[in-house]
Amino acid sequence: MNAPLKSFDEACDLPALMTELASGARRAARVLALASSEQKNTALAAMAKAIRAASAQIIAANAEDVAEAKAHDATAAFIDRLTVNEARMAAMADSIDVVRDIPDPVGTISETWTRPNGMTIERVRVPLGVVAVIFESRPNVLADAGTLCLKSGNAVILRGGSDSFRSCSAIHACLVQGLREAGLPEAAITLVPTRDRAAVGLLLTGLNGGIDVIVPRGGKSLVARVESEARVPVFAHLEGVNHVYVDKAASLDMAKTIVLNAKMRRPGVCGAAETLLVDKAAASAQLKPLVKMLIEAGCEVRGDSEVQHADARVKPATEEDWGTEYEDAIIAAKVVDGVDDAIAHIERYGSHHTDAIVTEDSKVAEKFLNQVDSAIVLHNASTQFADGGEFGFGAEIGIATGKFHARGPVGVEQLTSFKYRVHGTGQTRP
Amino acid sequence: MNAPLKSFDEACDLPALMTELASGARRAARVLALASSEQKNTALAAMAKAIRAASAQIIAANAEDVAEAKAHDATAAFIDRLTVNEARMAAMADSIDVVRDIPDPVGTISETWTRPNGMTIERVRVPLGVVAVIFESRPNVLADAGTLCLKSGNAVILRGGSDSFRSCSAIHACLVQGLREAGLPEAAITLVPTRDRAAVGLLLTGLNGGIDVIVPRGGKSLVARVESEARVPVFAHLEGVNHVYVDKAASLDMAKTIVLNAKMRRPGVCGAAETLLVDKAAASAQLKPLVKMLIEAGCEVRGDSEVQHADARVKPATEEDWGTEYEDAIIAAKVVDGVDDAIAHIERYGSHHTDAIVTEDSKVAEKFLNQVDSAIVLHNASTQFADGGEFGFGAEIGIATGKFHARGPVGVEQLTSFKYRVHGTGQTRP
Numbered sequence: 024m025n026a027p028l029k030s031f032d033e034a035c036d037l038p039a040l041m042t043e044l045a046s047g048a049r050r051a052a053r054v055l056a057l058a059s060s061e062q063k064n065t066a067l068a069a070m071a072k073a074i075r076a077a078s079a080q081i082i083a084a085n086a087e088d089v090a091e092a093k094a095h096d097a098t099a100a101f102i103d104r105l106t107v108n109e110a111r112m113a114a115m116a117d118s119i120d121v122v123r124d125i126p127d128p129v130g131t132i133s134e135t136w137t138r139p140n141g142m143t144i145e146r147v148r149v150p151l152g153v154v155a156v157i158f159e160s161r162p163n164v165l166a167d168a169g170t171l172c173l174k175s176g177n178a179v180i181l182r183g184g185s186d187s188f189r190s191c192s193a194i195h196a197c198l199v200q201g202l203r204e205a206g207l208p209e210a211a212i213t214l215v216p217t218r219d220r221a222a223v224g225l226l227l228t229g230l231n232g233g234i235d236v237i238v239p240r241g242g243k244s245l246v247a248r249v250e251s252e253a254r255v256p257v258f259a260h261l262e263g264v265n266h267v268y269v270d271k272a273a274s275l276d277m278a279k280t281i282v283l284n285a286k287m288r289r290p291g292v293c294g295a296a297e298t299l300l301v302d303k304a305a306a307s308a309q310l311k312p313l314v315k316m317l318i319e320a321g322c323e324v325r326g327d328s329e330v331q332h333a334d335a336r337v338k339p340a341t342e343e344d345w346g347t348e349y350e351d352a353i354i355a356a357k358v359v360d361g362v363d364d365a366i367a368h369i370e371r372y373g374s375h376h377t378d379a380i381v382t383e384d385s386k387v388a389e390k391f392l393n394q395v396d397s398a399i400v401l402h403n404a405s406t407q408f409a410d411g412g413e414f415g416f417g418a419e420i421g422i423a424t425g426k427f428h429a430r431g432p433v434g435v436e437q438l439t440s441f442k443y444r445v446h447g448t449g450q451t452r453p
Numbered sequence: 454m455n456a457p458l459k460s461f462d463e464a465c466d467l468p469a470l471m472t473e474l475a476s477g478a479r480r481a482a483r484v485l486a487l488a489s490s491e492q493k494n495t496a497l498a499a500m501a502k503a504i505r506a507a508s509a510q511i512i513a514a515n516a517e518d519v520a521e522a523k524a525h526d527a528t529a530a531f532i533d534r535l536t537v538n539e540a541r542m543a544a545m546a547d548s549i550d551v552v553r554d555i556p557d558p559v560g561t562i563s564e565t566w567t568r569p570n571g572m573t574i575e576r577v578r579v580p581l582g583v584v585a586v587i588f589e590s591r592p593n594v595l596a597d598a599g600t601l602c603l604k605s606g607n608a609v610i611l612r613g614g615s616d617s618f619r620s621c622s623a624i625h626a627c628l629v630q631g632l633r634e635a636g637l638p639e640a641a642i643t644l645v646p647t648r649d650r651a652a653v654g655l656l657l658t659g660l661n662g663g664i665d666v667i668v669p670r671g672g673k674s675l676v677a678r679v680e681s682e683a684r685v686p687v688f689a690h691l692e693g694v695n696h697v698y699v700d701k702a703a704s705l706d707m708a709k710t711i712v713l714n715a716k717m718r719r720p721g722v723c724g725a726a727e728t729l730l731v732d733k734a735a736a737s738a739q740l741k742p743l744v745k746m747l748i749e750a751g752c753e754v755r756g757d758s759e760v761q762h763a764d765a766r767v768k769p770a771t772e773e774d775w776g777t778e779y780e781d782a783i784i785a786a787k788v789v790d791g792v793d794d795a796i797a798h799i800e801r802y803g804s805h806h807t808d809a810i811v812t813e814d815s816k817v818a819e820k821f822l823n824q825v826d827s828a829i830v831l832h833n834a835s836t837q838f839a840d841g842g843e844f845g846f847g848a849e850i851g852i853a854t855g856k857f858h859a860r861g862p863v864g865v866e867q868l869t870s871f872k873y874r875v876h877g878t879g880q881t882r883p
Contacts, residue, residue, distance in 0.1 A: 404877025447834025
């Protein structure tokens with residue numbers, strides 16, 4: 024059960040290997056598309072059980088990965104993302120239980136209608152096919168992505184960062200055990216069995232129709248590369264340049280609570296706020312306490328001249344700051360002339376991810392929610408809610424900022440497509 | 454009102470022109486996204502009225518296009534597609550009335566739910582943005598695409614075949630008049646004002662984020678080019694290699710009616726059947742009458758050895774026939790070993806467009822409908838129903854065979870995306 028470091032010969036025929044993996048995944052996808060909810064849930068239950076049982080071995084395999092990463096002078100943040108401990112293993116298994124409890128979207132009929140000629144048309148959910156997930160160091164992505172794809176009836180090809188290879192192999196073995204126990208094909212969850220980085224480039228080609236969609240999970244450079252090179256659809260967000268706009272009709276207490284949470288709860292997540300916009304009409308009352316609160320919470324504030332004027336500790340913001348995702352305890356702050364100016368600023372500098380307004384004026388809120396062209400727009404709530412779990416989707420494979428197919432948190436439902444089933448009694452077209 | 458042949462200087466800066474068109478369309482898209490249903494319907498009513506009023510001028514402009522095409526030795530089929538006459542003009546205007554009557558999808562809330570913390574989340578439909586439609590000779594595509602995009606709140610950039618330039622300009626003028634009367638930006642429906650073929654290549658680049666999706670309408674070479682070169686999402690089908698499977702439990706009368714309609718109603722449309730599959734278990738009773746009927750209706754039948762044996766007039770089918778979209782009165786025919794063999798044949802040779810089964814056995818029908826991985830699967834109905842109008846969508850901008858975002862007939866609903874609107878009362882994330 025312990026994770027062997029399968030070291031494929033560097034001279035191995037990688038394109039042939041990847042094509043073979045994709046063919047296996049495609050065959051598995053056909054079986055999965057028709058698998059019953061019970062069979063998939065049996066597999067998921069067995070996976071959670073296997074993960075719990077193998078926890079110690081997985082942590083041991085992970086320790087080898089961590090030791091190697093440390094020997095290569097990895098940063099503390101990198102080591103943190105790479106590390107799995109007992110708490111993280113427990114969370115991983117619990118998360119599989121959550122995915123098991125999500126309703127199975129496959130085969131559900133979203134609409135049914137009858138035509139004047141008597142034909143009944145149903146729109147029914149079907150899986151997408153083969154999903155490729157390219158991730159970096161967090162080994163838990165493997166379990167999340169593998170189980171979400173299984174639940175939605177998709178086969179998945181996973182390619183983790185080479186630093187996490189032993190950890191991923193150990194976790195993957197547990198998922199495969201679950202598939203086996205449920206009588207499902209092992210290729211349904213395929214881990215690319217080599218550290219060779221050229222595998223990523225091959226996945227991005229789509230392997231001649233072998234891959235239907237790619238989900239990159241990791242830093243900006245990975246996402247940017249996938250978005251520019253991929254020859255198949257991609258579910259991703261490059262960055263979250265998210266705004267909180269505090270309107271003149273905001274409750275100051277609520278504004279403080281939301282701004283603090285939106286920026287500082289976890290400054291590094293994609294739903295974190297990066298820019299604070301304050302309405303000029305109430306800036307005299309609101310700006311100073313908001314800025315003071317942020318600075319005293321340990322957040323660097325970079326402001327325009329009015330914001331600098333509110334507090335001597337504010338640093339000057341440059342044009343670049345308005346479009347920057349800091350992923351850190353830094354916020355850009357600007358005074359705007361009402362909701363229209365806020366909307367225009369967000370249109371110009373935002374990344375269409377998640378933006379919030381704080382106001383007691385429902386008309387102004389409605390305008391903001393309608394006109395800001397982002398996947399998630401919130402009224403009187405923190406941007407940090409940008410998360411599939413917080414949306415009630417159980418889990419997410421990622422967050423998408425594109426407008427096609429998937430938008431916002433991508434859960435099992437958005438890992439499906441649909442088809443039309445038509446029931447006739449001999450109808451022909453006049 | 455008559456259509457001038459705007460002849461842009463060949464030395465004009467086409468990339469600059471196209472970028473400017475895309476910027477104008479983007480600005481118009483922002484206005485359209487927020488336009489009321491009433492305003493859009495006012496525009497549509499005015500467009501239909503303008504088309505009816507200008508019918509004679511449009512037909513005159515079209516006559517010039519037709520004369521030029523004839524002078525260049527265009528085929529009769531090409532001339533037929535290019536020609537507009539009074540009946541076609543009336544149908545065009547009627548079609549705009551149908552689009553006006555379709556419910557406006559923009560702003561409709563497809564789901565609402567409340568989280569345990571009291572936040573309410575709404576999933577609301579929003580337009581996609583800027584659609585580019587590249588079509589060949591049929592001028593009616595301009596009116597269909599322009600009005601469907603308007604109804605769904607999208608701006609559209611239309612590029613018609615250069616042979617139809619005068620006809621398109623004349624129709625376009627009527628659509629612009631409708632926009633003007635409703636106070637909507639004229640750039641909402643933009644016709645590329647040059648015959649320069651390099652404009653197509655520029656549209657396919659996506660014009661630096663200026664275009665959100667491309668819809669090609671035309672022959673296979675156009676669609677194949679768009680699918681291989683486009684740097685933005687494409688809604689399209691390359692071909693419709695559609696099957697009718699006649700099961701052993703089929704009513705022979707119904708099978709004859711459906712097969713005849715599926716192939717011969719209009720052999721050139723994308724929903725036409727290209728392959729007939731007959732169940733071995735009933736071939737002795739069904740094959741002969743089906744083949745006889747087709748041949749006597751003027752259809753060439755290319756069959757495997759068993760089909761050849763059924764009728765001396767059957768020509769031998771080659772491997773290539775199973776994957777061919779004839780778009781003509783020709784059908785490939787094969788005897789298969791039950792529904793599983795039929796499904797396997799369709800999986801191997803089909804194009805995931807539209808496939809039908811004829812049977813009185815509901816279990817067998819269910820298996821076929823579930824396992825055939827096509828956008829549209831029908832039981833006891835003709836494949837020629839593959840059409841947005843026949844589905845009750847009012848009209849369609851095209852039919853998609855991809856699984857992402859749009860699948861099957863693409864009507865106004867599938868020309869939209871969605872966003873999440875979150876209503877809170879000060880919630881922060883723990």
